[in-house]
Amino acid sequence: xxxxxLHIMDIIQNSVRAEASNVELEIKEDLExxxxxxxxxxxxxxxSEEVVKKVTDPFFTTxxxxxxxxxxxxxxxxxxxxxGKLEIHSKEGVGTVLxxxxxxxxxxxxxxxDIAGVMVLLVSANPNMDFVYRHCTAKGExxxxxxxxxxxxxxxxxxxxxxxxxxxxLINENLNTII
Amino acid sequence: xxxxxxxxxLKRMKDALQSKMDLREKSNDPxxxxxxxxxMATCGIASGAKEVMEFLIEETAKRGIRTVVTxxxxxxxxxxxxxxxxxxxxxxxxxxxxxxIKKADEIIEKYIKNGELVDGIIPVNYxxxx
Numbered sequence: 446x447x448x449x450x451l452h453i454m455d456i457i458q459n460s461v462r463a464e465a466s467n468v469e470l471e472i473k474e475d476l477e478x479x480x481x482x483x484x485x486x487x488x489x490x491x492x493s494e495e496v497v498k499k500v501t502d503p504f505f506t507t508x509x510x511x512x513x514x515x516x517x518x519x520x521x522x523x524x525x526x527x528x529g530k531l532e533i534h535s536k537e538g539v540g541t542v543l544x545x546x547x548x549x550x551x552x553x554x555x556x557x558x559d560i561a562g563v564m565v566l567l568v569s570a571n572p573n574m575d576f577v578y579r580h581c582t583a584k585g586e587x588x589x590x591x592x593x594x595x596x597x598x599x600x601x602x603x604x605x606x607x608x609x610x611x612x613x614x615l616i617n618e619n620l621n622t623i624i
Numbered sequence: 625x626x627x628x629x630x631x632x633x634l635k636r637m638k639d640a641l642q643s644k645m646d647l648r649e650k651s652n653d654p655x656x657x658x659x660x661x662x663x664m665a666t667c668g669i670a671s672g673a674k675e676v677m678e679f680l681i682e683e684t685a686k687r688g689i690r691t692v693v694t695x696x697x698x699x700x701x702x703x704x705x706x707x708x709x710x711x712x713x714x715x716x717x718x719x720x721x722x723x724x725i726k727k728a729d730e731i732i733e734k735y736i737k738n739g740e741l742v743d744g745i746i747p748v749n750y751x752x753x754x
């Protein structure tokens with residue numbers, strides 16, 4: 446994966462497959478403590494303890510189309526390369542929380558990339574799901590909440606290409622003030 | 625045009641868009657639309673499926689083709705990612721492999737607009753090894 450936003454897009458596909466209706470993404474940047482953390486929380490079907498132990502194994506997958514499952518293992522490797530870690534807490538029928546910690550200053554930490562584009566694609570591809578994206582830095586906080594957005598849009602769909610462009614602009618403009 | 629910075633801006637843009645939309649023919653018949661599915665699993669994303677998907681959404685809208693672009697999981701053709709499945713109304717769906725922006729452009733211009741087949745089709749009888 447080229448950047449963190451692509452990792453996030455990949456991992457959130459797991460929440461989509463777990464039939465979650467709410468996904469919360471939180472990115473926290475703390476330069477003083479040298480922390481760059483990403484947390485993804487969903488209310489999908491969850492996993493048993495046994496499965497949780499195996500999910501970061503690249504040769505474990507629940508799919509039948511192939512025998513490898515690289516999404517989580519690639520993200521784990523990426524985090525560990527910077528001295529960070531990846532943790533998963535899950536409960537069947539309740540949901541899953543994924544926490545990834547990177548060293549902010551480490552040269553191996555991938556850049557965030559086009560997170561606005563990723564959020565907009567996720568929102569438009571799953572119009573029935575709700576997403577909350579919270580980004581905190583020393584300069585402030587930005588929250589993108591699809592529930593608020595859908596209220597504003599009323600009967601215009603988030604899948605409309607023009608709306609997608611506006612949403613991307615909205616996220617980027619706000620992120621630029623805090624990153 | 626001023627940039628969208630807040631939900632109030634978004635509402636303003638939406639209202640402007642809506643007034644234009646009402647003039648256009650409103651049809652929600654999915655059968656009449658071109659359906660494109662972009663494979664977006666780890667393999668697809670790592671090979672650039674995000675750029676291809678953004679390109680397809682933007683360009684089909686610009687070129688006035690009524691399309692629904694959605695995501696799908698891994699179809700098992702990891703060696704040929706990014707892959708897309710194009711379903712033209714009244715035709716069998718076709719899967720194209722190794723789709724970069726250039727190929728996507730060719731697929732729109734030749735296959736979607738004129739029904740002309742282009743290189744890179746993954747045959748339906750292809751099976752992954754068990």
